[in-house]
Amino acid sequence: MKSVLETVMNPSGLMAVVCLACVVLKAIQLYWRRQKLLKIFKSFPGPPTHWLYGHLQMLQQEDELYNTASWAQKYPHCHPVWLGSFLVFLWINHPEYAKAVYSRGDPKSLVTYSFLVPWIGQGLLILNGPKWFQHRRLLTPGFHYDILKPYVTVMADSVRVMLDKWEQLITQDNSVELFEHVSLMTLDSIMKSAFSYQSNRQTDSDNLYIQMVNDLSLMVHLRVQTPLHHNNLIYWLSSQGRRFRKACRLVHHHMDKVIRERKEFLKDERQLEKIQRRCHLDFLDILLRKRLKLIGRIHQCSEA
Numbered sequence: 001m002k003s004v005l006e007t008v009m010n011p012s013g014l015m016a017v018v019c020l021a022c023v024v025l026k027a028i029q030l031y032w033r034r035q036k037l038l039k040i041f042k043s044f045p046g047p048p049t050h051w052l053y054g055h056l057q058m059l060q061q062e063d064e065l066y067n068t069a070s071w072a073q074k075y076p077h078c079h080p081v082w083l084g085s086f087l088v089f090l091w092i093n094h095p096e097y098a099k100a101v102y103s104r105g106d107p108k109s110l111v112t113y114s115f116l117v118p119w120i121g122q123g124l125l126i127l128n129g130p131k132w133f134q135h136r137r138l139l140t141p142g143f144h145y146d147i148l149k150p151y152v153t154v155m156a157d158s159v160r161v162m163l164d165k166w167e168q169l170i171t172q173d174n175s176v177e178l179f180e181h182v183s184l185m186t187l188d189s190i191m192k193s194a195f196s197y198q199s200n201r202q203t204d205s206d207n208l209y210i211q212m213v214n215d216l217s218l219m220v221h222l223r224v225q226t227p228l229h230h231n232n233l234i235y236w237l238s239s240q241g242r243r244f245r246k247a248c249r250l251v252h253h254h255m256d257k258v259i260r261e262r263k264e265f266l267k268d269e270r271q272l273e274k275i276q277r278r279c280h281l282d283f284l285d286i287l288l289r290k291r292l293k294l295i296g297r298i299h300q301c302s303e304a
Contacts, residue, residue: 034086041088041090053084053227054082056082078093084227107129110126118248124136155192158189159185162182184202208250209251215243215247216244216247219243222240229241
């Protein structure tokens with residue numbers, strides 16, 4: 001008995017006991033979380049699920065789209081989708097169910113949104129409450145009909161580039177992966193609308209920024225489908241987590257460069273007047289103009 005106590009009380013033994021206690025407590029916590037989720041979702045019928053993997057195996061197969069389409073037919077209103085044992089979503093297939101759920105005004109679940117934070121930051125997609133309203137109020141002028149209308153021409157130009165590419169590709173008698181082209185067109189439209197950033201993104205597939213955005217999208221998708229990587233510590237220590245951090249740094253560096261250049265551009269009053277006379281204001285213009293006005297008011301108050 002004495003030797004057991006001596007073993008437990010020495011530093012290494014004490015550390016082992018603490019680690020074991022933490023593991024046991026975590027196991028109990030996960031068990032009760034699992035039971036709570038099972039109780040919540042027992043009223044919703046859904047496809048058969050594996051106790052450990054959930055529906056991940058069916059979502060990681062080549063016929064993933066077929067599986068999700070067949071679930072929508074079999075469960076036309078909604079059904080649970082398990083990503084492992086401790087993460088579950090309510091997959092909504094009926095518009096009336098979507099209306100009932102989204103009209104509740106519940107806080108956003110940050111379980112998977114949190115995976116995006118290192119990439120996109122704490123923006124409208126992530127925020128809740130007063131801060132969300134503050135950010136939305138800042139961007140509201142950008143969604144006015146008179147401002148959005150000129151963007152149709154901007155987006156049509158991006159679509160035209162995509163269609164020109166397709167005309168060349170269909171002469172090759174090969175199948176065309178549409179998702180990649182539509183994604184590039186969407187990114188091109190966003191860059192033009194949000195930053196007035198003109199580039200050849202749709203035709204330059206080797207562009208580093210495009211590669212990093214594609215990699216980040218894929219890595220977020222893979223993380224959602226890998227239960228172990230839901231834990232931040234495990235993920236950031238993994239090779240996938242290190243790749244994600246590196247890609248985030250490169251994307252942030254590019255966007256910081258665009259914003260710095262626009263700030264310098266707006267310091268010139270003549271350029272500022274040109275922007276104000278332009279047929280459309282991009283989101284970056286709106287944000288920076290708001291910031292310049294705020295700084296001007298602060299200077300006026302300090303001088304007074």
